[in-house]
Amino acid sequence: MRRTQLLVTLIALAASAPSSYAQTATPQAQTKPPSLRAALDSCVTSPLPIKRVATFVGSMPAHPDAERMRIRFDLERRRPGERWQRIRAPGFGTWERSAANVAGFIFRKRVNGLWVPASYRARVRFAWIARDGSIVRRAHARTPACAQPDLRPNLVPATLTAILDAQPGIAIYTLVVRNTGRSAASAFSVRVGSGSAELGSLDPGESHTVAVLAPACHPGETIVAGVDADRRVEESVEHGNVTRRRCPLAVA
Structure with a gap:
């Protein structure tokens, strides 16, 4: 029986340059499953690279035919005069998996040390997985962009x-x-x-x-x-x- 009162929220921390990567799982009681969305959770600008931070969030409700849910974030960057391009960052580009039989899944990714001037966004992919491992539904969305101007002195x-x-x-x-x-x-x-x-x-x-x-x-x-x-x-x-x-x- 699906536990409609349980929502597992996972928070992942990552950096755009090689650095430590960690994630934690925190159970939270919820009366309503989360909606399907990809969002920019926060965008912090700074003259200092380590303090330039973008946090993205993806959420998805459970599917009646799925046992688990998965979310994947791919980081994209656009420099002045360029098109959006996918870039590598620790913790991005991998699938995150929910616990079994939960009402919904929320996952956050944070990246710092951002190159400036540029804008950053995440392409978020969602998948609902049946007990036998088959995919019963797919979806994807992009978050709004985090604009990072160059705030350094000159x-x-x-x-x-x-x-x-x-x-x-x-x-x-x-x-x-x-x-x-x-x-x-x-x-x-x-x-x-x-x-x-x-x-x-x-x-x-x-x-x-x-x-x-x-x-x-x-x-x-x-x-x-x-x-x-x-x-x-x-x-x-x-x-x-x-x-x-x-x-x-x-x-x-």
């Missing part, structure tokens, strides 16, 4: 000016640094020529003028200026941190 060196210092052969360079990203940048270095300085932090959309003492360049020469040379700040764009400019000192 440091950009901008205007460079200079004046001669009182010390012979030394110049005071001023470099405007901008954060064109979507989150604050923590402390980073600013370099002009062989000189360097530190900036404590920089909020998104803000700019700051940093003074750097370094040997004076000669008019007509090229001088290198850059930010975050030691890569302490994880940025959305890493290749725009260095610029080469004409020596800003005027001809004497």
